[in-house]
Amino acid sequence: MRAHSERGRRAFRYSAVSVISVIVGQLSLFILFTGLHWTARSANVLSCVIAAIPSYYLNRRWTWAKAGPSHLLKEVLPFWLVALAGLVLSSWAADLGEVVALRTTAHRSTQGIIVGAASMAAFGALWVAKFLFLNRVLFASKR
Numbered sequence: 099m100r101a102h103s104e105r106g107r108r109a110f111r112y113s114a115v116s117v118i119s120v121i122v123g124q125l126s127l128f129i130l131f132t133g134l135h136w137t138a139r140s141a142n143v144l145s146c147v148i149a150a151i152p153s154y155y156l157n158r159r160w161t162w163a164k165a166g167p168s169h170l171l172k173e174v175l176p177f178w179l180v181a182l183a184g185l186v187l188s189s190w191a192a193d194l195g196e197v198v199a200l201r202t203t204a205h206r207s208t209q210g211i212i213v214g215a216a217s218m219a220a221f222g223a224l225w226v227a228k229f230l231f232l233n234r235v236l237f238a239s240k241r
């Protein structure tokens with residue numbers, strides 16, 4: 099894939115949106131888990147919802163250059179189903195991270211880092227599959 103091709107530019111923009119989403123999600127997760135003492139699962143669920151909102155709008159508008167109102171059945175619902183898959187996998191990973199963190203250290207901030215790393219690893223595993231789905235199915239150009 100050439101960086102100057104449309105596909106290359108799209109992959110770059112998708113990556114940039116992913117970085118923004120990771121920052122929003124990880125900050126939310128860390129604050130909820132470490133600062134507010136939520137469970138890893140609860141904190142992860144809300145942080146995924148928070149991060150999915152800018153992810154949807156930035157990907158739709160900037161990455162795939164879609165304008166106008168979103169179509170509920172063709173865009174919004176499928177996007178949230180993909181986000182739900184990430185939520186399920188990352189919540190499982192956050193739970194596992196919490197178990198490991200509680201056994202490893204008593205420092206809540208270190209526990210938060212472990213939980214965040216586990217959640218982010220789960221999202222990393224889905225990252226390429228999500229791009230392919232968004233690019234080839236959800237926001238595919240009708241040519």
